[in-house]
Amino acid sequence: MEATIEVRGLHKRFGPTVAVDDLSFTVPPGQVTGFVGPNGAGKSTTMRAIVGLDRPDRGTALVGGRPYRDLRAPLREIGVMLDASAIHPGRRARNHLLWMARANGLPASRVDEVIELVGLGSAAHRPAGGYSLGMCQRLGIAAALLGDPPVLMLDEPVNGLDPEGIRWIRGLLRSLAAEGRAVLVSSHLMSELEGSADHLLVIGRGRLVADTGVRELLASASGDRVELRTDQRREAMAVLTAAGATVAVTDAETLVVAELTAARIVELLTGSGVAFSGIAEHRATLEEAYMELTRDAVEFRALAGEAS
Numbered sequence: 001m002e003a004t005i006e007v008r009g010l011h012k013r014f015g016p017t018v019a020v021d022d023l024s025f026t027v028p029p030g031q032v033t034g035f036v037g038p039n040g041a042g043k044s045t046t047m048r049a050i051v052g053l054d055r056p057d058r059g060t061a062l063v064g065g066r067p068y069r070d071l072r073a074p075l076r077e078i079g080v081m082l083d084a085s086a087i088h089p090g091r092r093a094r095n096h097l098l099w100m101a102r103a104n105g106l107p108a109s110r111v112d113e114v115i116e117l118v119g120l121g122s123a124a125h126r127p128a129g130g131y132s133l134g135m136c137q138r139l140g141i142a143a144a145l146l147g148d149p150p151v152l153m154l155d156e157p158v159n160g161l162d163p164e165g166i167r168w169i170r171g172l173l174r175s176l177a178a179e180g181r182a183v184l185v186s187s188h189l190m191s192e193l194e195g196s197a198d199h200l201l202v203i204g205r206g207r208l209v210a211d212t213g214v215r216e217l218l219a220s221a222s223g224d225r226v227e228l229r230t231d232q233r234r235e236a237m238a239v240l241t242a243a244g245a246t247v248a249v250t251d252a253e254t255l256v257v258a259e260l261t262a263a264r265i266v267e268l269l270t271g272s273g274v275a276f277s278g279i280a281e282h283r284a285t286l287e288e289a290y291m292e293l294t295r296d297a298v299e300f301r302a303l304a305g306e307a308s
Contacts, residue, residue, distance in 0.1 A: 002029075002064050002065055002150075003028075003029035003064065003150035003151050003180060003181055003182040004026060004027060004028055004029060004062075004063075004064060004065070004151070004182050005026070005027035005050060005061075005062070005063055005078075005151060005153065005182055005184055006025075006026050006027075006060070006061070006062040006065070007023055007024055007025050007026075007046065007049075007050065007059070007060070007061050007062075008024050008059055008060045008061075008062075009022055009023075009024055009058060009059035009060070010022070010023040010024070010046065010049060010056050010058075010059035010060070010061060011023075011056060011057050011058045011059050012042075012045050012049060012054060012056045012057055012206075013057055018205075018206055019042050019045040019206055020042040020045050020046055020049070020056070020206040021042075021205070021206035021207045022059070022207065023042070023046060023059070023203065023206065023207065023208055024059075024208065025201050025208060025211055027151075027182045027183075027184045027201075028182060029150070029180050029181060029182045030177055030178075030180050030181075030182075031177050031182075031183070031198035031199055032173045032174065032176075032177045032183045032185060032196050032197045032198050032199070033182070033183065033184050033185070033197065033198070033199045033200070033201060034185055034186075034187060034193040034196075034197035034199070034200045034201065034214070035047075035184055035185065035186040035187075035201045035203075036186065036187060036188065036190070036193065036200065036201070036202050036203075036290060037202055037203040037204055037209070038204060039188075040205075041203045041204050041205060041206065042203055042205070042206035043155075043186045043203065044082070044155065044186075045206075046061075046203075047080075047082060047153060047155055047184075047186065048082065049061045050063065050068065050153065051063075051068045051074075051078070051080055051082075051153070052067070052068040052069050053082075063077060063078045063151055064077060064078075064150070064151065073104060073105075073147070074147075075100065075104040075106075075146060075147035075149065076104065076147035076148065076149055077147070077149050077150065077151065078149050078151040078152070078153060079143075079144030079145055079146070079147060079149040079151070079152045079153070080144055080152075080153050080154075081137075081140040081141055081143065081144045081153075081154045081155060081157060082153075082155045083140075083155070084133075084136040084137045084139065084140030084141075084159075084160075085133075085136055086140075087128045087136070087139065088128070089127060089128055089129025090127050090128075090129060091127065091128055092124070092125050092126060092127055092128070093115070093120060093123060093124050093125070093126065093128055093131070093139050093142075094111060094112075094115060094124040094125060096128060096139070096143070097111045097114065097115065097139075097142060097143060097146060098111050100143060100146055101146060104146075104147060106146060106147060110146060110148075111146070114142040114143075114145045114146055115142060117142065117145065117172075118138040118139070118141050118142045118145075119138060119168065120135065120138050120139060120142065123135060132160065133159065133160030134160040134161045134162060134165050136160070137157060137158075137159060137160050137161055137165075138165070140154075140157075141154065141157060141169070141172075149181075150180070150181050150182065151181065151182045151183075151184075152176060152181055152182070152183045152184070153184045153185075154183075154184070154185050154186070155186045156186055156187055156188070157169055157173075157185060157187075158187055158192050166192060169196075170192065170195050170196040173185060173196045174196060177198070185197065190285070190286040190287040190289075190290050191285070191286065191287060193214070193286060194214065194218075194285065194286035197214050198213065198214060199211075199212070199213055199214065200212055200213070200214055200217055200286075202290065214286065217286070217289050218283070218284055218285075218286060218289060220289070224258065224261070225256050225257060225258045225281075225282035225284075226256070226257045226258075226260070226261070226262045226265055226279060226280070226281065226282055227250075227254060227255070227256055227257075227278075227279070227280050227281070227282040227283075228254070228255045228256075228257055228265060228276055228278070228279050229253050229254055229255075229276060229277045229278040229279070230253060230255065230269075230274065230275060230276035230277065231253055231275070231277070232274050232275055232276075233249065233252070233253065233255060235272070235274045236255060236269060236274050236276065237249075237255065239268050239269060239272045239274055240255075240257055240260065240265065240268060240269075243260060243264070243268055244259055244260070245257050245258065245259045245260045245265075246258040246259050253277075256282050262279055262280075262281070265279060266279065
């Protein structure tokens with residue numbers, strides 16, 4: 001089986017609401033693909049359509065070149081975590097995984113392997129109802145990994161994890177992709193995707209806004225902006241905006257300046273007697289790039305709606 005997820009022309013409407021609108025993308029093997037967008041953007045609907053939980057009005061969603069319903073051994077072909085809390089609270093974690101393994105012809109030894117892999121060894125015989133959110137996330141990831149599938153799809157796997165858990169999931173995702181698996185991860189924590197994702201799919205109002213490498217997106221978002229440190233923020237802003245710059249405040253002593261080169265900024269501030277302590281090329285965060293992309297998408301959709 002080829003380790004890919006392919007979505008082509010996917011469209012899904014719930015009553016008058018269009019959840020997914022002509023969405024197309026590919027999740028290839030060997031990389032972590034982040035899937036992001038504002039609340040209501042269509043991420044969950046898309047992921048549910050990929051595994052046959054929502055039937056699209058048109059378009060296709062394929063796993064390894066086939067619809068999910070045609071997979072002969074789904075657990076061995078795609079590992080999925082859409083809702084980590086979807087477990088009976090009275091069931092012990094190991095028993096939960098054990099019935100899944102037996103239903104899919106997997107040995108009990110595999111259950112013990114994934115329990116140790118996700119760090120639940122000491123809690124494997126406790127009822128899931130006593131688990132914290134982070135522990136439920138680990139159990140959900142264990143279930144997704146149970147069949148050792150070439151494709152993984154995880155919805156908000158970082159949610160509820162402590163800092164140690166976040167570092168762990170980041171390393172796990174990278175290692176799974178390095179083994180040649182296709183890994184699709186949705187998240188609203190851009191900082192975590194910046195540390196683990198190779199590629200990014202951004203959607204807004206059900207439509208694809210960006211399909212790009214993380215490095216390329218960050219380089220584009222950084223543009224020609226300059227980061228300036230000064231304790232005379234108000235004076236600096238007045239001088240630079242008067243010269244045609246766009247200036248944003250990031251903290252008490254830091255400004256991000258667009259439309260002017262670093263040399264021109266130095267010239268203007270020096271000539272105006274405004275002191276500054278540092279100036280450098282601005283490196284955008286993934287959060288900044290994401291906000292810029294999704295803001296434009298929402299504005300476009302709102303205008304399109306008004307025009308219709």
